[in-house]
Amino acid sequence: MTTYRTKQDIEALVTPFQVHRDVYTSDEVYRLEMKHLFANSWVFVGHDSQTPNKGDYYTTQIGDQPVIQVRHSGGEVKVLHNRCPHKGTKIAIDRTGNTGKFFRCPYHAWSFKTDGCLLAIPLKKGYEGTGLDQTENGKGMKSVGAVMNYRGFIFARLAEEGIGFEEYFGESLSSFDNMIDRSPAGKLVVAGQPLRYMHRCNWKMLVENQTDTCHPMVAHESSAGTAVKIWEEMEQPEGAPKPPAMQIIAPFMSPYEFFEDMGIRTWPNGHGHTGVSHSIHSDYSEIPGYFEKMSEAYGEEKAKQILGENRHNTVYFPNIMIKGPIQQLRNFIPLGPDKTLVESWIYRLVDAPDELVARTAMYNRMINAPTSIVGHDDLEMYERAQEGLMSDGLQWVNIQRLYKEDEDLDTQAEENGTTERQMRNQFHAWTKFMTMSLPSEDALEAAE
Amino acid sequence: MTITKDDLIDFVYDEVRMLDEGRYDDWLNLWTEDGIYWMPLDWKQKDEINETSLMYEDQFMLRLRVERLTGARTFSQKPKSRCHHVIQRPYVDKIDNDAGAFLVTTQMHYVETRLDDQFLLALTAQHELVLKDDALKIARKRVDILNCDAAFGNIQLLP
Numbered sequence: 377m378t379t380y381r382t383k384q385d386i387e388a389l390v391t392p393f394q395v396h397r398d399v400y401t402s403d404e405v406y407r408l409e410m411k412h413l414f415a416n417s418w419v420f421v422g423h424d425s426q427t428p429n430k431g432d433y434y435t436t437q438i439g440d441q442p443v444i445q446v447r448h449s450g451g452e453v454k455v456l457h458n459r460c461p462h463k464g465t466k467i468a469i470d471r472t473g474n475t476g477k478f479f480r481c482p483y484h485a486w487s488f489k490t491d492g493c494l495l496a497i498p499l500k501k502g503y504e505g506t507g508l509d510q511t512e513n514g515k516g517m518k519s520v521g522a523v524m525n526y527r528g529f530i531f532a533r534l535a536e537e538g539i540g541f542e543e544y545f546g547e548s549l550s551s552f553d554n555m556i557d558r559s560p561a562g563k564l565v566v567a568g569q570p571l572r573y574m575h576r577c578n579w580k581m582l583v584e585n586q587t588d589t590c591h592p593m594v595a596h597e598s599s600a601g602t603a604v605k606i607w608e609e610m611e612q613p614e615g616a617p618k619p620p621a622m623q624i625i626a627p628f629m630s631p632y633e634f635f636e637d638m639g640i641r642t643w644p645n646g647h648g649h650t651g652v653s654h655s656i657h658s659d660y661s662e663i664p665g666y667f668e669k670m671s672e673a674y675g676e677e678k679a680k681q682i683l684g685e686n687r688h689n690t691v692y693f694p695n696i697m698i699k700g701p702i703q704q705l706r707n708f709i710p711l712g713p714d715k716t717l718v719e720s721w722i723y724r725l726v727d728a729p730d731e732l733v734a735r736t737a738m739y740n741r742m743i744n745a746p747t748s749i750v751g752h753d754d755l756e757m758y759e760r761a762q763e764g765l766m767s768d769g770l771q772w773v774n775i776q777r778l779y780k781e782d783e784d785l786d787t788q789a790e791e792n793g794t795t796e797r798q799m800r801n802q803f804h805a806w807t808k809f810m811t812m813s814l815p816s817e818d819a820l821e822a823a824e
Numbered sequence: 825m826t827i828t829k830d831d832l833i834d835f836v837y838d839e840v841r842m843l844d845e846g847r848y849d850d851w852l853n854l855w856t857e858d859g860i861y862w863m864p865l866d867w868k869q870k871d872e873i874n875e876t877s878l879m880y881e882d883q884f885m886l887r888l889r890v891e892r893l894t895g896a897r898t899f900s901q902k903p904k905s906r907c908h909h910v911i912q913r914p915y916v917d918k919i920d921n922d923a924g925a926f927l928v929t930t931q932m933h934y935v936e937t938r939l940d941d942q943f944l945l946a947l948t949a950q951h952e953l954v955l956k957d958d959a960l961k962i963a964r965k966r967v968d969i970l971n972c973d974a975a976f977g978n979i980q981l982l983p
């Protein structure tokens with residue numbers, strides 16, 4: 377049975393403040409997301425520094441599409457579908473490697489330049505006069521629709537035609553800028569391996585949770601609350617600074633007012649961030665020598681301005697979040713309606729003291745690892761939600777906190793930090809990019 | 825007091841038994857004040873500080889981890905997990921009674937379960953032990969997971 381076929385079918389799943397549970401549980405909706413939403417939007421692929429040399433590649437996926445990020449002989453980064461045009465074999469299987477000047481398929485040795493163009497086929501005379509050169513497959517490995525390298529961060533749009541990168545992200549790129557500007561050299565380099573954390577829940581639950589400011593003091597009481605309690609029980613010398621671990625975990629217990637006051641900013645196309653004025657990252661202790669390096673690079677005033685921005689989580693629709701102040705990026709990779717792989721990457725600030733990346737690595741393992749006492753309770757909530765949504769008792773998920781009638785999500789806004797506006801913003805964009813390439817009811821009827 | 829090979833082997837057996845039986849106060853007493861539990865994320869990882877690890881925990885963090893397990897609002901432990909170690913006879917890599925420093929490497933299988941789920945991890949644990957007030961203490965424990973680069977769900981107890 378096919379329930380969801382048209383623009384109207386999908387539009388009916390999202391109201392201004394409610395989302396139908398099928399959006400999280402239906403296999404059909406999930407397939408449409410892969411086909412339309414992830415094709416029409418700009419999706420994060422990887423970082424430039426993962427493929428620094430010519431021939432370096434990195435394999436990942438955009439939605440459910442296997443792709444290769446590769447450094448082409450010209451120096452630029454290409455994103456290719458990871459599929460041999462002959463019989464479909466994946467060209468690269470390892471997560472990273474160097475392919476030299478060309479890719480060679482391990483099945484029948486068709487070879488391709490690092491921009492995907494067909495280079496050679498063994499015993500080529502077998503194709504003479506067959507018309508292979510007239511087919512799309514005969515051209516080589518297929519490129520994605522469009523690629524953008526934004527200051528080292530690689531994004532791709534699968535669809536050939538569609539919204540441009542600048543228009544899609546607009547002002548939201550200011551969060552990337554702030555993260556990258558925190559390097560005195562204006563450059564980030566990936567540090568170590570990403571955490572890979574499997575979640576048996578829908579990918580959108582994770583994206584929503586990034587700006588869910590009413591959960592930390594509740595869901596994380598067992599970790600952050602216990603940390604604060606133990607710390608208070610321990611005898612501290614007068615005026616001793618909190619150790620880095622406490623600086624990281626204690627702010628999760630901040631009261632509602634802290635989160636209300638920090639603010640949320642949303643941008644068109646589903647992007648937004650928490651922490652307009654301050655965040656859980658604001659009160660980390662200074663790292664000796666860092667400000668001096670920043671002042672040298674930017675001048676004191678600009679340096680202060682860069683470091684004064686302490687945005688908490690910035691969501692880039694559809695499926696990543698970055699933390700500018702600590703150079704972390706989390707990629708919520710959908711694997712099924714109820715399965716999501718979360719990769720948490722960290723980056724080193726070029727020309728900054730090592731203590732910064734050490735703190736970021738600590739944050740990553742303390743909060744976002746499969747072994748993290750904070751992550752455990754988040755995952756527990758998502759999985760309980762995924763199971764709870766199977767209930768037929770109610771059909772809708774509520775995202776109404778601080779909702780006002782006639783909310784305009786196509787304009788930038790700054791609001792109380794506990795609003796669920798950013799979640800509504802994501803679903804507004806979800807409908808837009810889902811339906812962009814879906815037929816309307818009338819068109820479908822006319823065709824049938 | 826002289827530490828023998830058997831003392832070291834018994835120590836490792838006793839430690840995993842404490843973990844399996846949930847005797848965490850006893851377990852915390854096995855550590856030196858600045859003892860570190862390290863679980864690398866990358867195969868053969870060398871840098872535990874400037875790259876992400878699965879765990880790199882001092883005594884404050886270990887105490888927090890253990891206390892949390894019994895909290896009234898520890899939602900991911902309702903119901904509680906259970907764990908089980910099956911260990912091979914430890915290799916005693918170093919006995920230096922003069923310096924009071926010892927190194928033991930143990931291959932083990934670790935099983936953790938909660939509700940209907942159960943998973944198995946193949947581990948190599950390396951214990952750096954020291955003699956403090958006539959007792960062996962863990963100065964550093966490194967636990968490498970054979971498939972450290974795989975994606976895991978929650979690992980909630982202590983491998």
Ligand code: FES
Pocket residue numbers: 460461462463464465481482483484485486
């Ligand atoms: S499948 Fe790749 S060359 Fe045949």
Ligand SMILES: [Fe+2]
Pocket residue numbers: 591592595596754
């Ligand atoms: Fe959380």
